Each structure stands twice: as C-alpha cells, then as structure tokens.
Amino acid sequence: MSAALDLSLREQAAAIAAGEVDAAELLEATLARIEERNPALNAVVETFPERSREMLAAAPAGPLHGVPVVIKDEWPLPWRAQRFGAAEMLAEAAPGESGPYRALRDAGAVIVGVGNMHELGASSTGNASVYGPAHNPWNTERCPGGSSSGPAAAVAARLVAGSVGADGIGSIRYPAAYCGLTGLKPTFGRAAMAGHHMAGVSTTIVSGALCADAADCRLLDSALFGEELKAGAASGLRIGVIAGEVSEDVDPAVREACEGAIEDLRRETGGEVRTVEIPELAVATLATILIANSESLGGITPERLNNLDPELSPLARGLLKFRVLLPAIATVKSHQIRTIARRALAELFEDVDVLACPTVPAVAPPLEAPVVELPSGAMTADEANVRGGALANLTGIPAISVPVGSADGLPVALQLQAAWGRDELLLDAAEAIERANGRRWVEAVPPPARGAEPLEA
Amino acid sequence: MEATDSPDEFIEAGLASFGIEADEIDLAVIRAAHQLFWPPILELVALDTSQVPAEPNPDLSQAPPR
Numbered sequence: 001m002s003a004a005l006d007l008s009l010r011e012q013a014a015a016i017a018a019g020e021v022d023a024a025e026l027l028e029a030t031l032a033r034i035e036e037r038n039p040a041l042n043a044v045v046e047t048f049p050e051r052s053r054e055m056l057a058a059a060p061a062g063p064l065h066g067v068p069v070v071i072k073d074e075w076p077l078p079w080r081a082q083r084f085g086a087a088e089m090l091a092e093a094a095p096g097e098s099g100p101y102r103a104l105r106d107a108g109a110v111i112v113g114v115g116n117m118h119e120l121g122a123s124s125t126g127n128a129s130v131y132g133p134a135h136n137p138w139n140t141e142r143c144p145g146g147s148s149s150g151p152a153a154a155v156a157a158r159l160v161a162g163s164v165g166a167d168g169i170g171s172i173r174y175p176a177a178y179c180g181l182t183g184l185k186p187t188f189g190r191a192a193m194a195g196h197h198m199a200g201v202s203t204t205i206v207s208g209a210l211c212a213d214a215a216d217c218r219l220l221d222s223a224l225f226g227e228e229l230k231a232g233a234a235s236g237l238r239i240g241v242i243a244g245e246v247s248e249d250v251d252p253a254v255r256e257a258c259e260g261a262i263e264d265l266r267r268e269t270g271g272e273v274r275t276v277e278i279p280e281l282a283v284a285t286l287a288t289i290l291i292a293n294s295e296s297l298g299g300i301t302p303e304r305l306n307n308l309d310p311e312l313s314p315l316a317r318g319l320l321k322f323r324v325l326l327p328a329i330a331t332v333k334s335h336q337i338r339t340i341a342r343r344a345l346a347e348l349f350e351d352v353d354v355l356a357c358p359t360v361p362a363v364a365p366p367l368e369a370p371v372v373e374l375p376s377g378a379m380t381a382d383e384a385n386v387r388g389g390a391l392a393n394l395t396g397i398p399a400i401s402v403p404v405g406s407a408d409g410l411p412v413a414l415q416l417q418a419a420w421g422r423d424e425l426l427l428d429a430a431e432a433i434e435r436a437n438g439r440r441w442v443e444a445v446p447p448p449a450r451g452a453e454p455l456e457a
Numbered sequence: 458m459e460a461t462d463s464p465d466e467f468i469e470a471g472l473a474s475f476g477i478e479a480d481e482i483d484l485a486v487i488r489a490a491h492q493l494f495w496p497p498i499l500e501l502v503a504l505d506t507s508q509v510p511a512e513p514n515p516d517l518s519q520a521p522p523r
Contacts, residue, residue: 189518203517283504286497302476318486321479325471325487330498336506339521346520383493396517420519 001029006449009067009161009216016066023066023110027056030068030112034159037448040140043153044070044113045131051079056110064223065108070115070154070163073131074147075100075207076195077111084197085117085129085147087311090320091197091299098195100164100207100224107223115163116150119316123147124174124360124385125370128313133367136178137446138410142364143381145175151210152179158449161211162220166196168205169288170389173401173415176210177359180403180411180444182430183210184217187420188396191224204292204393213442214402214430221423234428237271240352242278246388249376250361257405257412258358264404264436265356265429276348276355281391284341287334288390293323294331300324342395349419354429356416359401360385363410392417400426402433403441411441464491 004012004021015021031049038044052068059065076082078101081093104111116134118126126149127133134149136142137157144153148165152175155163165172167185176183191207193199209220222229239262241247250258266273278284300320308317348355361384362372370381392399397417405412414433418425434442468487472479479487512521 187518189516203515280504283497283501286494286501289494290498290501306476306478314482315486318479318483319490321472321477321483322487322490324475324477325468325491326494327498327502329502333501333504333506335512336509337501337504338515339509339512340506342512342515342521346523349520396515396519420517 001025005029005033006158007161008213009211010219012067012161013064013219023056026066027052027068027110027112030160034113037157037159040135040448041137041153041157042116042132042134043150043157043159045073045116045150046080047113048079052110052112055105059108059110060106062106062108063219064104067109067162068112068160069104069109069220070113070151070160071100071104071111072115072148072151072163072165073117074121074166074196075164077101080114082197083130084121085119085131086316087130088309089120089197090304093197096195099192101195103192103223103226104164109223112160115148115154118146118149119313121147121168121171122316122319124170124382124389125365126175127367127370128315130311135367136364137448138180139364141366142410143178143367143370145178145364147171148175148210152176152181155181155210155212156446156449158445162216163210164207164220164224165210166205166207167393168202168292169386169393172208172210173359173389173399174385176401177411177413178364180441180446181210181212182214182217182403182442183401184208184221184423184426185392185399186221186225186423187398190423191221192226198295201298202292202295204288213434213439214427218427229424229427232424232428234269234425234432237265237269237354237429238352239266239271239273240276240348240355241273242355242357243275244281246281247357249374250358251363251372251374251407253407254358254362254412257407258414261402261404261414261433262356265433268432268436274352276352278348278391279344280337280340283337284394285386285390287337288394289386290326290331290334291338291394293326297323338394341391345395345397353425354416354418356414357388359388359413359415361388363407363412388415396420398423398426400430402430404433404437405441406444464488
C-alpha cells in the first residue's frame with residue numbers, strides 16, 4: 001500500500017476507480033503514515049479515524065471517490081468546529097457542513113485530518129499556532145509558510161496527496177511556495193466558501209487546493225468549484241513580468257529561477273514576455289491589509305479584548321488591540337485603491353494573459369526568526385511576502401504558485417496571476433512550465449517522503 | 458481628552474477611549490505595529506483619490522464595469 005500512498009491525487013482516484021487500490025486499505029495506510037511522519041511536522045493537528053471510515057462508507061462514486069485529503073483548521077466539519085489555529089478566534093465557531101466539506105464529501109473524498117495553520121491566519125510563516133508550529137518537510141527548522149501551514153506540509157511530506165486551504169492574503173500561495181507545491185488562489189467567489197466564519201463578510205478570502213502539481217490542483221479545485229476546470233493549451237501566452245520590487249528586490253537565486261521559469265513558459269507556449277507596471281502596487285498591499293482588517297472587526301468588542309484567552313500569543317493579543325486604532329479614513333481610501341487596482345488590471349489584461357513574479361522573494365526562513373535577506377536589506381518574511389501576495393486578494397483575480405527551482409535545498413516558486421475567471425488558464429500555464437522543465441520541481445520530494453533521513457520528532 | 462500626535466499618548470489614549478485594557482507587552486506590540494503601519498497609512502490617506510469613487514459593492518468575481 002506504500003506505493004499507493006505516494007501516487008498523485010489523480011492517480012489515487014483512478015486506481016481506486018479501476019479497482020486496483022482498495023480505498024479502505026488506502027485510508028488505513030494514510031492514517032498510519034500520518035502517525036509515522038506527522039510527529040516531526042505537526043502538519044495534521046487532529047485525525048478522527050471513525051469519522052473518516054464513516055465518510056468512506058458513505059462516499060458517492062465521485063471524481064475523488066475514496067481519496068484521502070486534509071482540510072485546514074479554518075473550515076468547520078460536522079463533527080468539529082474550526083479553531084483558526086488559535087486559543088480564541090473572536091468569531092463564532094461551531095461544528096457544521098462548510099462548503100469545502102460538502103464539496104469534498106460530494107466528490108467522494110475522505111477527510112482524514114485537520115491541517116495546522118498560523119494563529120488567526122495572521123502570517124505568511126506558519127511559525128505560531130495554538131497547536132505549536134508546523135514544520136517544513138524540506139527542513140524542519142524552516143517555516144512551512146502560512147497561514148495554510150499544515151495543509152502544505154502534509155502534502156509535501158506525502159501524508160496525503162491533496163489538501164484544502166484558504167487564502168485571504170496569500171495564505172495558499174506562500175505555503176505552497178515554501179513547501180514546493182502547486183497552490184491555486186481561485187477567483188473570488190468561484191470556490192466553496194459557505195460555513196467560513198467570515199463568509200458573507202470577507203471580500204478577500206477563498207478556499208483552494210494545495211497539491212504536488214497543477215493536474216492534481218485541477219482535480220481538487222474542480223470539486224471546490226463545483227464544476228470541471230477543463231484543460232486548455234495556453235498557446236501564444238502573453239506574459240507580463242511585474243516591474244518593481246516584487247520582481248527585483250528578490251534573493252538572487254530566487255530571481256534567477258523565476259526568470260528561467262518565465263523563459264520556459266514563453267518558449268513552451270510560443271508566447272511573448274514584456275515588463276508591465278501596476279500603478280499603486282505598494283499602496284495596494286496596504287489597502288488589502290486594511291480592508292481585511294476592517295472586515296474582521298465584527299466580533300472584536302472591548303469586552304472580548306479585555307478577556308482574551310491567556311493562551312493567545314502576546315503578538316496576537318497586541319495586534320488585535322492595534323486593529324481598533326486604525327483610522328476609518330484609511331479603510332475608505334483602501335476601497336478607492338481597490339477600484340484603481342481593479343481598473344488598472346482590467347486594462348492590463350487586454351494586453352497580457354498572465355502576470356508573473358516570484359511568489360515569495362526568498363526561500364523559507366527559520367521558524368525561530370522568520371527574517372529574509374533581500375538586496376534592500378533584512379526584513380520580516382511577512383513584510384516581504386505580502387508585496388506579491390496581496391494584489392490578487394484585493395482585486396479578486398486568480399493566482400497560482402508553481403514550484404520552479406531550489407535554493408539552499410529549499411523550494412523556489414513563481415506566481416502567475418490572470419484575469420477574473422481565468423483560473424483554468426493558470427493551471428494550463430503551470431502545466432506548461434512543468435512540461436518545459438521535465439516536471440523536475442513538481443516531482444521533487446523532501447527527505448521524509450523519500451524515505452531517507454528520517455525526521456526527528 | 459486632548460488630541461495628540463505622540464504615538465505613546467495616542468495609543469494609550471485611543472485604547473482608553475474604547476475602554477480597552479493593555480499591559481506593557483500589548484503596548485510594545487502595538488507600538489511596533491504602529492511604527493510599521495503608520496507612515497504608509499499617512500501616505501495612503503494623503504493620496505488624492507477624489508476622482509475615484511469606490512465601486513459600490515464591487516463584484517470581485519468579475520472585472521469592474523467599464
């Protein structure tokens with residue numbers, strides 16, 4: 001059964017459908033692998049074997065029939081309320097059928113565990129959580145990325161072949177980049193969102209898949225979208241490389257790998273590359289943070305702030321209180337910046353098909369001190385990462401992180417963004433990059449998944 | 458309450474105006490966040506966006522209307 005565990009998501013689904021793999025045996029083997037590998041990773045914070053077995057027993061003959069997946073601690077399940085990685089999440093949480101749960105169930109998938117996440121979804125690093133941090137399978141002293149830290153680490157270490165995360169400001173793409181996975185942030189509103197504690201309030205958060213490659217993301221995201229994401233050719237792709245610090249204030253090794261991948265994409269699709277400017281990109285990042293902040297204030301009352309759970313981290317406590325001091329005029333301006341950015345992108349996407357830049361400007365930093373060294377100097381990983389991650393959440397466009405290289409033994413990733421509703425094009429483009437590099441980076445696996453250099457718990 | 462531009466006074470006065478208690482650790486975090494966010498917030502607020510009305514209830518699943 002070990003061989004089946006290491007199959008891709010689509011291969012597991014096909015093997016089960018063909019009767020070559022027994023889904024019940026795969027489930028038990030997956031649970032055993034989680035037990036074996038997870039202690040060193042803390043990627044999965046809870047399993048519920050009986051619930052998983054019940055889910056399998058009732059699973060319809062859908063496209064993911066019998067395939068084990070992990071879901072982020074941001075989505076309620078019928079038997080478990082989400083904790084949002086925190087001792088207290090300042091919003092109502094209760095067990096229930098979230099949209100992603102229903103989508104997975106209806107596709108026949110089996111949820112085998114809940115993935116760790118950064119406390120309150122508030123960082124790109126994954127180095128803080130009520131469960132303790134998740135660890136990057138490529139180097140357990142490095143950040144797995146956040147906030148979907150556990151879903152990413154679980155797939156990278158091949159505990160499962162696919163997981164469901166959430167992306168409010170880059171939270172699928174950062175961990176995909178740090179862990180060497182493919183992660184799609186869907187167009188706002190396309191993927192299942194019901195049951196999220198911010199559903200109907202947030203204008204930035206979406207659900208989405210994290211998998212080894214684009215074809216697996218296509219399969220899992222099709223379930224989340226409730227429609228088949230058809231494959232296309234991505235020929236003659238017009239690629240716009242985003243000018244400025246998001247592409248230039250980048251670790252040299254990351255920059256070289258990303259430039260190589262952009263050239264790969266151009267060559268593979270017979271396309272063209274040009275440099276493009278996005279007006280007010282820097283202020284768009286701040287605007288995204290301020291809008292997301294204002295949308296999360298609903299449950300934050302002085303009384304709750306004065307009675308926070310003592311297990312909440314000091315950083316989270318202070319930042320929650322800081323939020324109430326942000327001026328409303330800045331939020332109003334942020335919505336105007338959103339309008340400017342959306343109009344600019346609509347115009348830009350008449351001339352280019354995809355926008356390209358590194359997903360993150362440096363490889364995964366140490367868990368203990370998540371600081372990155374860039375040409376402009378040292379800065380926190382969060383400050384550096386949000387530069388490239390926020391635009392898609394501000395404007396609603398889809399974005400994908402694609403593994404394209406390695407530096408210091410850690411994955412390097414390219415981000416592609418496209419116009420609203422062109423999620424399929426991003427998957428096509430990611431597959432073109434995979435073809436161009438011989439699938440070298442999507443097939444690279446970290447030590448625990450190679451069966452070598454076992455991790456110490 | 459007197460208006461003030463001093464971050465220390467502004468932060469503590471602001472929290473007090475909402476009835477929010479803060480210990481020294483909270484205040485240290487808030488001051489650090491203030492130092493990081495306040496300068497760009499001032500730049501944002503100073504931007505002339507008078508010609509750009511915000512989209513009312515924008516449909517973020519689509520491009521903005523022309």
